[in-house]
Structure formats: C-alpha cells, structure tokens
Amino acid sequence: MPQPPSDRTRLIRSATRKPTEGRRPVNPPIERASTLLNARAASLRDPSLGPVYGIDGMTVQRELRALLAEMEGGADAWLTPTGLAAVTIPVLALTRPGDTVLATDAVYGPTRRFLDRHMVARGVSIRYHPADAPADRIIAAMDGVRLLVMESPASLTFEMVDVAAVTAAARDKGVLTVMDNTWAAGLAFRPLAHGVDVSVQAISKYAAGHSDLLMGAIAVADAQVGRAIFNTIEDLGWHTAPDEAWLALRGLRTLPLRMAEHARSALQVAEWLQSRHEVARVLYPPLPGSVGHDLWARDYAGAAGLMGVVLRGGTEAEAEAVLDALTLFGLGYSWGGFESLATHETGQMALRRHPATLEGPLVRLHIGLEDPADLIADLDQALATWGVRSSPA
Ligand SMILES: Cc1ncc(COP(=O)(O)O)c(C=O)c1O
Structure with missing residues (x-):
C-alpha cells in the first residue's frame, strides 16, 4: 500500500x-x-x-x-x-x-x-x-x-x-x-x-x-x-x-509551504526577542518556555507566524514610538498574509473579566515571508528607541 x-x-x-x-x-x-x-x-x-x-x-x-x-x-x-x-x-x-x-x-x-x-x-x-x-x-x-x-x-x-x-x-x-x-x-x-x-x-x-x-x-x-x-x-x-x-x-x-516558512522565521524572531532586555516575555507557543508550549509541542504539527510581545515597563505612547520606528512591518490589523505586521493591543485587554498581568505594553507581531534577518535588524533599530528608557543602569 x-x-x-x-x-x-x-x-x-x-x-x-x-x-x-x-x-x-x-x-x-x-x-x-x-x-x-x-x-x-x-x-x-x-x-x-x-x-x-x-x-x-x-x-x-x-x-x-x-x-x-x-x-x-x-x-x-x-x-x-x-x-x-x-x-x-x-x-x-x-x-x-x-x-x-x-x-x-x-x-x-x-x-x-x-x-x-x-x-x-x-x-x-x-x-x-x-x-x-x-x-x-x-x-x-x-x-x-x-x-x-x-x-x-x-x-x-x-x-x-x-x-x-x-x-x-x-x-x-x-x-x-x-x-x-x-x-x-x-x-x-x-x-x-x-x-x-x-x-x-x-x-x-x-x-x-x-x-x-x-x-x-x-x-x-x-x-x-x-x-x-x-x-x-x-x-x-x-x-x-x-x-x-x-x-x-x-x-x-501553497498553504503548507507558506506556513512552514512563516513558522521558521517567527521562531527565529521570537528567540531573538526573548534575548532582549526591552522584552519581558514573548507569547509564542512554539518557543520553549512560552505560554502554551507544552500543549503545542504535544498536539501541533506546525505553527503560524503570529505572536505577542510584552515589553518591559513603559507606556503605550513609548510602545507606539517603537512601532512607528519599524520600516519593514506594516501597521495594521489582521495577519496570515505574506507581509509582516505590527499592532499594539493593550487597549483590547481592558475588555477581559480576568485581566492578565502584563509587565508592560503588549505588541502583536505577524512575521511574514521577508528574510528574518532583515526583520530582526528592523526590530533591533526600532527597539533602540525603547532601549534608551529601559536599559539596565
Ligand atoms: C482568531 C480570529 N478569529 C476570527 C477572526 C475573524 O476573521 P475575519 O477578519 O475574516 O472576520 C480573526 C480576525 O482577526 C481572528 O484573529
């Protein structure tokens, strides 16, 4: 057979x-x-x-x-x-x-x-x-x-x-x-x-x-x-x-091919973000140590390129300045297209009956099909605006 x-x-x-x-x-x-x-x-x-x-x-x-x-x-x-x-x-x-x-x-x-x-x-x-x-x-x-x-x-x-x-x-x-x-x-x-x-x-x-x-x-x-x-x-x-x-x-x-590439790049970006002092947590189940990782590893055969990034401390306005500094990420809702996107999401959290405790503003990233090295370089220069306020003394 x-x-x-x-x-x-x-x-x-x-x-x-x-x-x-x-x-x-x-x-x-x-x-x-x-x-x-x-x-x-x-x-x-x-x-x-x-x-x-x-x-x-x-x-x-x-x-x-x-x-x-x-x-x-x-x-x-x-x-x-x-x-x-x-x-x-x-x-x-x-x-x-x-x-x-x-x-x-x-x-x-x-x-x-x-x-x-x-x-x-x-x-x-x-x-x-x-x-x-x-x-x-x-x-x-x-x-x-x-x-x-x-x-x-x-x-x-x-x-x-x-x-x-x-x-x-x-x-x-x-x-x-x-x-x-x-x-x-x-x-x-x-x-x-x-x-x-x-x-x-x-x-x-x-x-x-x-x-x-x-x-x-x-x-x-x-x-x-x-x-x-x-x-x-x-x-x-x-x-x-x-x-x-x-x-x-x-x-x-072409869905499986695109998904595999989104997932591969997103994991690279997530690992890089997790190592940054400006980032308190990366919410991306395929990332070891992330919320949901154990169930993802047990049940999932792949992943999307969508993740949450909790910044360390700071205000919404400062988070917006980071998003404004990005040059390769579109600023817009939705996800799943070929392009990388960023939004800030703390406002929506207010609707919850059991609010999550976050260390700072919540940003959502969709990792598209661009070269992940270029996306990381873009995030690096954008986070520099945040790094000024949050770098350890
Ligand atoms: C988890 C989830 N479900 C459903 C939808 C709704 O999809 P549509 O925009 O096609 O109405 C969205 C859109 O952002 C979503 O994120």
Whole structure:
C-alpha cells in the first residue's frame, strides 16, 4: 500500500485530476451567477443537476468546500462571508434562549462582542473562563453549559487549551464544542480529530495568504450538527462570492509551504526577542518556555507566524514610538498574509473579566515571508528607541 499523501500533495491533487473528456484549465472557472437556466421545466428544482440558484455556490465554491472538508477530516464544510461569521453561525445554530455559552476570556474581540451583545439580547447567557484556566477548571465550569467556544492559542495572549481532555468531558456532559482554529489554519492542528464538534477558521488569514479577501470556513464531523449549521446559513441568506473563493482556493494550494516558512522565521524572531532586555516575555507557543508550549509541542504539527510581545515597563505612547520606528512591518490589523505586521493591543485587554498581568505594553507581531534577518535588524533599530528608557543602569 502506498502511504497516504501528505497535506502538500492533498491540497494540489484535486487541481490535477484528469478531465472526464476534452481539456480543462487547472483552476476552476469563476462563474458569477444569480440565475441558472434550465433545459426544461421539469429540471427547475432537480438537485441532481447541481446548484439551482447562485446562492447554492458554483464550481469554485464547491471545490473549495470539498477541499476544506477533506483537510479538516470533516463530513462537510461551508464557506462564510468572513471569519467572524464562521464563529457566529455555529453559536446561532446550536443555541436556544435559556442556554448558556462558555468561552475563553481571551476570545477574539468581535466574537466576544457578538456573544455579549447579540446572544445576550436573544436570551442566551454568556460565561467566560480565565484564559489560562487548565482543562480541569474549564471542565468544572461546563456544568449547565450548552456550548463551549474555544480559541487556541487564544487571541492576543496565546494561552492553549488541552482540547482532547476538554472535548472528552464535554461529550460526557452533553456540551457541544466550537473551536476557532485560525492560528493553525486548519493544518497545524485538526480540531475534529481531537473531538471538537465544529472547527472554524478565518480563511482571510493564512489560507488566503495575501491580505486581499475576507472569508471564513466551518467544518463538522457530525451530519446532524452540520444540518443545523447549513439551515442557519440558508436561513440568514449568507453567500460567498466566486471571485473570493477562487482566490482562497489558489491560496490553499501553497498553504503548507507558506506556513512552514512563516513558522521558521517567527521562531527565529521570537528567540531573538526573548534575548532582549526591552522584552519581558514573548507569547509564542512554539518557543520553549512560552505560554502554551507544552500543549503545542504535544498536539501541533506546525505553527503560524503570529505572536505577542510584552515589553518591559513603559507606556503605550513609548510602545507606539517603537512601532512607528519599524520600516519593514506594516501597521495594521489582521495577519496570515505574506507581509509582516505590527499592532499594539493593550487597549483590547481592558475588555477581559480576568485581566492578565502584563509587565508592560503588549505588541502583536505577524512575521511574514521577508528574510528574518532583515526583520530582526528592523526590530533591533526600532527597539533602540525603547532601549534608551529601559536599559539596565
Ligand atoms: C482568531 C480570529 N478569529 C476570527 C477572526 C475573524 O476573521 P475575519 O477578519 O475574516 O472576520 C480573526 C480576525 O482577526 C481572528 O484573529
């Protein structure tokens, strides 16, 4: 028996399958369609003939969904207009008034806003567990909960969850689980294989890879859970444009190569930052000694290039001066594209119910595909503005 193909191969082989007849381009066509015409009246509602209306998704959306489902090891996968919608749809689909949702206190900010504003207004109670809670504390907090929303590593502070331990307990307690797996891009970690019911990711980040589109994906193992999610997408009328899906499919073909390079460079940068006196801590699970390192080493096959950097002492204004001094890092939200980015994040920490104790301002870096030696040189000259105030006497 030949060994099963690796991710690199699996992401490309659907592009090279032979046409059933004649010739075809490697990439599927972009079909922009609302209306689809039929040969005869009897065909109008025949689902065996493919999409009935543009909202069902044309060739490119279908290929992308099939590839995502295969990579996630899921029964099915759906596209959503943004990564945020990929998180909010399962919460809407799987809860009813009177239910309780438990989430990490470090959940992505707009997810938190949706839970606190939209879901609370619809009679769903929201609880947050501390971002650094170990599995037994999360499990203890699950009593009476309908849905657990996990994000691992967590936004901004990169705490990791022991997903297999938590999902095993969730099954016993009848709690459904959703995991935002954007950092692992659906590749470095496979939530469904670790017992998660719904795996979601923002395709806008690494899968797209070029900072030029917004999209999310939802994958499920169980058909009944999938039906609830499909019904919600259908009822809300969500659709993902073929142009975006085409770009995302193109991005996916090279995802493993880009991720490996992001991870290699990010580790070099993280190690360098950790050695600097201006830096109190680097929050990057692949870095030995970092928050989440043990679980990352046990469960992950790769990494993203996104990390937190806690500066030692100082003010937000001084942190901003460091960011302003950077020449190779764009200053902007999001991550997962080819470019390096920097933001400062201390403001967002104020929303937390269990605030983390940080030694100074929190900066977030996305390490792109530039030469890491150049990025380190850039950080070196930018940190010089900070070094003036913080160098040991
Ligand atoms: C962890 C996480 N989940 C979801 C999202 C949402 O993705 P999108 O920007 O496509 O809505 C983001 C975006 O920053 C994110 O960081």
